[in-house]
Amino acid sequence: MNDEPSDADQHDALQPLVAALGNAAMRPEEFAAFSAALMSRHPSAVRYRADIDPGDVGFPVRPIPWYSLGYQCTDPAVRPSRSLQYAAGDFFIQDAGSMLALAASDADRPPQRDRLICDLCAAPGGKSSALLESIGDGFLLANEPIKSRIAPLAYNLARTGSDRYAISSLDPERLQSRLGGIFDLVLADVPCSGQALLGRGKQSLAAVSKTQIEHSALRARRILASAVNLVRPGGRLVLSTCTFAEAENESQVRWLLDQDGVTAQPLDRLADYASDETGCSYRLWPHRHDCAGSFAASLRCDIDSSIPAESGFRKKRKRGKKQERLPEGCGEWFDALPQRHQVAGAVIWAWPDDAPPWLGSIAAGGPELAYRTGQTWKPSHEAALRRDGVLRASQSIDVDAPTAQLFLSGQPIPCDASGWCVVRHRGRALGWVKASRGTGKNHLPAAARMNVG
Numbered sequence: 001m002n003d004e005p006s007d008a009d010q011h012d013a014l015q016p017l018v019a020a021l022g023n024a025a026m027r028p029e030e031f032a033a034f035s036a037a038l039m040s041r042h043p044s045a046v047r048y049r050a051d052i053d054p055g056d057v058g059f060p061v062r063p064i065p066w067y068s069l070g071y072q073c074t075d076p077a078v079r080p081s082r083s084l085q086y087a088a089g090d091f092f093i094q095d096a097g098s099m100l101a102l103a104a105s106d107a108d109r110p111p112q113r114d115r116l117i118c119d120l121c122a123a124p125g126g127k128s129s130a131l132l133e134s135i136g137d138g139f140l141l142a143n144e145p146i147k148s149r150i151a152p153l154a155y156n157l158a159r160t161g162s163d164r165y166a167i168s169s170l171d172p173e174r175l176q177s178r179l180g181g182i183f184d185l186v187l188a189d190v191p192c193s194g195q196a197l198l199g200r201g202k203q204s205l206a207a208v209s210k211t212q213i214e215h216s217a218l219r220a221r222r223i224l225a226s227a228v229n230l231v232r233p234g235g236r237l238v239l240s241t242c243t244f245a246e247a248e249n250e251s252q253v254r255w256l257l258d259q260d261g262v263t264a265q266p267l268d269r270l271a272d273y274a275s276d277e278t279g280c281s282y283r284l285w286p287h288r289h290d291c292a293g294s295f296a297a298s299l300r301c302d303i304d305s306s307i308p309a310e311s312g313f314r315k316k317r318k319r320g321k322k323q324e325r326l327p328e329g330c331g332e333w334f335d336a337l338p339q340r341h342q343v344a345g346a347v348i349w350a351w352p353d354d355a356p357p358w359l360g361s362i363a364a365g366g367p368e369l370a371y372r373t374g375q376t377w378k379p380s381h382e383a384a385l386r387r388d389g390v391l392r393a394s395q396s397i398d399v400d401a402p403t404a405q406l407f408l409s410g411q412p413i414p415c416d417a418s419g420w421c422v423v424r425h426r427g428r429a430l431g432w433v434k435a436s437r438g439t440g441k442n443h444l445p446a447a448a449r450m451n452v453g
């Protein structure tokens, strides 16, 4: 027996959306096209690093019109995650709809100096990793209150090779009381009813119910009330969702615009996707834009939130607790070490010297330098991937494609070095081996192992 709901059943189940779309309501023929596209899968999409030429990646793509680093795969048989370039961090896999929020945040534009960004609802880190790649001299705070979601966030941030970030795990209200009014840009990619995820089977049809929409809208409003107070006067708040209900999108923007000091900040680059009279709201639709769909809005905030004395970016670090000494091995694994580090139980995070002074008191994660198993400290996988900053492995080997594949599958590889050594392919770091007598023992964490071909 076939348990799959018929098209007619699905169409009926989606009917609550007709009312939920509000001002974005459609004629019946368009709603039919929308609901069919909503329940379908769209082409995989990838987001390249700014220094990568899409022509080098080895599978056919077409540009995504709203985000200059985004491409859709044109061959459905291709699995981008099965490539060496993916393993080497040349691109991230990300739905094209998610790139609307990145466009609204200008994550593909040349970085401005000293940009301090907060990604308030950050896990699993698709957008945070894009923001971090564009950070330049700035710094990213990626906040995720749900502790169990921090590991994938940390992994995705590490893949960028940057050390200019920290992870916090605070409710937005608490975060605002600590770091109110300091961020140039706050991205609030709020938890939502997730209607755009229906086609990928990652969401149930309950996502279109009135109860679910109201519950999500209320939760998001609490987050947004704090988000505006995290923005420095004259800075920007970008709100985004992956849902279509007006109550979770334009209605929230109208509510924000009713707050003192919040004004619309229209984005010329997204004019083709403008959604309504708020003047700063943008939408992508599955039936018009061949992606899962999304919403983004851009608001300027001029709110005089209280600024804690210690929160300024690049202020001289206060003389506080003395830093714990680094374990002895560290000096041998790396040519140079950053001066700022923090030992947090069984891990050590290391930041650039000009990182904000408040990190120590707020970090629940950061660019890892080393981790401890039992009494033994080892270099962290994240430290092997570092591209920016002073941290450089003392030893590395560049391997050919078959050896890189062997390494990525978790196997030992031939290696003439002695001790900890970073494995690279075409100059891109893949992870550590500990080498002795011609063999490099594989130290790739389970989460980073993959079969590429």
Ligand SMILES: C[S@@+](CC[C@H](N)C(=O)[O-])C[C@H]1O[C@@H](n2cnc3c(N)ncnc32)[C@H](O)[C@@H]1O
Binding pocket: 098, 120, 121, 122, 123, 124, 125, 126, 127, 128, 144, 145, 146, 149, 171, 172, 189, 190, 191, 192, 223
């Ligand atoms: C839509 S997802 C974010 C996706 C992420 N920005 C990305 O691009 O990978 C929303 C996130 O908000 C988190 N969240 C849940 N409740 C929250 C709250 N009260 N404040 C902030 N974030 C919350 C969820 O755990 C989830 O990770």
